[in-house]
Amino acid sequence: MYDREPDLICPEHITVGNNTDQYEDPVTWSDPTVTDNLHKDISATCTPELGSIFDVGSTIVTCSATDDIGNVGSCSFVVHVIGQTFISYNKEPDLVCPEPIIVNNSTDQYEYPVTWKNPIVTDNLLNDISATCTPASGSIFDVGSTIVTCSATDGTGNVGSCSFVVHVMDQTYLSGYSDEGHEFISASGQVAILVVLCILVANLVLALIVVVRYYKWKWKYKQDTFTVRKKKEDDAIYCSVLQP
The missing domain is CATH 2.60.40.10 (Immunoglobulins)
Known part of the structure; x- marks a missing residue:
């Protein structure tokens, strides 16, 4: 068949x-x-x-x-x-980004990295959608304003996004590692060194003042002693001349 x-x-x-x-x-x-x-x-x-x-x-x-x-x-x-x-089907996820972040110029980003809470993501159909941000939380930000863009994609490929600004005031990063791999001294370490140096300089100035005052006093003491002795000698000579 x-x-x-x-x-x-x-x-x-x-x-x-x-x-x-x-x-x-x-x-x-x-x-x-x-x-x-x-x-x-x-x-x-x-x-x-x-x-x-x-x-x-x-x-x-x-x-x-x-x-x-x-x-x-x-x-x-x-x-x-x-x-x-x-x-x-056509609606993309809704994202709520964090508020703008301002980094103080005394902040060391290697010791205190810039972080933020994950954006809030809602969707009219799907749950458990997470967002990814670029640059990522914990990145090192240069001086000035950087726009951080966060996005989320639902199960059908619809993409929602939001953005916020990380602003770093005029700042020099003293910590971390250089391109050659040499370790820098952290900002807090440099502050400590500066404080120690200031204390040393103050002590040296104080010691110098004490030494100068001591020698000044010693010189004056010698002068006064010489003056008194000279006066006594002059008085003795004068008296001897007056006696018959």
């Missing part, structure tokens, strides 16, 4: 009303009926598949079935969507 390709009977054409939300009420149909003159339990697959989202207009759905020796049978039907706008 000649092995024929499977015979398929597709569903009737389907019309979708203009007020139907295909996410809430997806387009479905009964599986095509498949018969074969030799083989049993053959199932059909359809393209687009059951439950797909159909655009406005007419879409041909083709279903096919293959028997055990490779014979292929097929049928088709039409899904027609009347002038309809799929609000749920």
